[in-house]
Amino acid sequence: xxxxxxxxxxxxxxxxxxxxLECSQTMGHDKMYWYQQDPxxxxxxxxxxxxxxxxxxxxxxxxxxxxxxxxxxxxxxxxSARPSHTSQxxxxxxxxxxxxxxxxxxxxxxxx
Amino acid sequence: xxxxxxxxxxxxxxxxxxxxxxCTYSNxxxxxxxxxxxxSRKGPELLMYTYSSGNKEDGRFTAQVDKSSKYISLFIRxxxxxxxxxxxxxxxxxxxxxxxxKGTTLSVSS
Numbered sequence: 001x002x003x004x005x006x007x008x009x010x011x012x013x014x015x016x017x018x019x020x021l022e023c024s025q026t027m028g029h030d031k032m033y034w035y036q037q038d039p040x041x042x043x044x045x046x047x048x049x050x051x052x053x054x055x056x057x058x059x060x061x062x063x064x065x066x067x068x069x070x071x072x073x074x075x076x077x078x079x080s081a082r083p084s085h086t087s088q089x090x091x092x093x094x095x096x097x098x099x100x101x102x103x104x105x106x107x108x109x110x111x112x
Numbered sequence: 113x114x115x116x117x118x119x120x121x122x123x124x125x126x127x128x129x130x131x132x133x134x135c136t137y138s139n140x141x142x143x144x145x146x147x148x149x150x151x152s153r154k155g156p157e158l159l160m161y162t163y164s165s166g167n168k169e170d171g172r173f174t175a176q177v178d179k180s181s182k183y184i185s186l187f188i189r190x191x192x193x194x195x196x197x198x199x200x201x202x203x204x205x206x207x208x209x210x211x212x213x214k215g216t217t218l219s220v221s222s
Contacts, residue, residue: 004155040120043156043200043212059209090155098144101210103155 003027006091006104013081014112021076021107023091032074033092033101036060043090049074081111115139118201118213127222131188135201135213138182142203142211145177147186150198150215159199160186191220 003026013019025032034047035058045058049068063085064078074093078085088108092101118135125131133147144163148156160175162168168175174187188195198215 009153040214042116042214043210045209048209092155098204100158100161103157105153105155 004091004093004102004104006089006107008107009105010108010110012110012112015080015082017081019078019081019109021089021091021109023074023076023104024072025074025091025093025102025104026072027093027095027102028071029093029095029102030071031094031097031099032068033094034058034064034066034074034076035090035092035103036062037088037090037106047076081109083111085109086111115211116201116203116213119216120214122217122219124219124221125191127191127193127220129191129220131186131191131195131218131220133186133188133199133201133216133218135184136182137184137203137211139203139211140182142182144204145175145184146202146204146210147173147175147184148200148202148212150200152197156200188218191218193220193222196220 007022030051032049035043037043044060046062047066088106090106091104094101146161147159149159150156165177165179172189176185196219198217200215201213203211
């Protein structure tokens with residue numbers, strides 16, 4: 001089983017709140033990713049990181065931001081949550097871009 | 113045209129059945145083909161991957177790629193209730209992103 005963790009697993013929050021979704025991996029992988037998954041829809045890449053102090057936006061535009069201060073940690077932040085941010089957020093990591101991506105269990109976010 | 117088309121199902125089969133899951137794609141740049149399995153309330157896990165046209169077997173699972181038709185399939189033999197999950201096809205083309213299908217939900221009844 002992959003050693004990649006996400007907290008919280010479920011979050012229900014009101015509009016306008018600032019939230020941070022945590023993602024940690026213990027595999028020493030340089031590459032980390034955030035995907036967004038809506039029910040019945042494709043996973044879409046919203047952010048990725050080559051390594052420490054490197055972050056890039058993915059294919060799907062997102063109002064969230066990410067940081068990569070430590071290799072093992074890749075948190076995602078929403079400064080002001082809105083109902084349109086309701087979704088499942090999946091974190092993943094890989095040894096290289098062409099290696100297997102290991103996924104965390106996901107955070108299911110509901111913004112009221 | 114969407115880059116990846118995958119029938120979402122749901123697909124319900126009895127235990128022991130042979131299951132066929134399919135995806136089509138439109139982008140000829142796609143080179144590296146994968147199937148992920150996602151159990152309820154879990155993240156996806158890589159099931160199989162292949163670079164080339166033809167068949168690849170791993171136990172009860174066979175991945176088939178037809179690049180000329182832009183079509184990939186996953187066959188599950190002797191399906192088990194533990195195979196009940198959502199199966200996602202995915203591609204890597206140029207760049208870093210994986211392109212995913214919407215997933216097919218499979219239910220295997222005992």
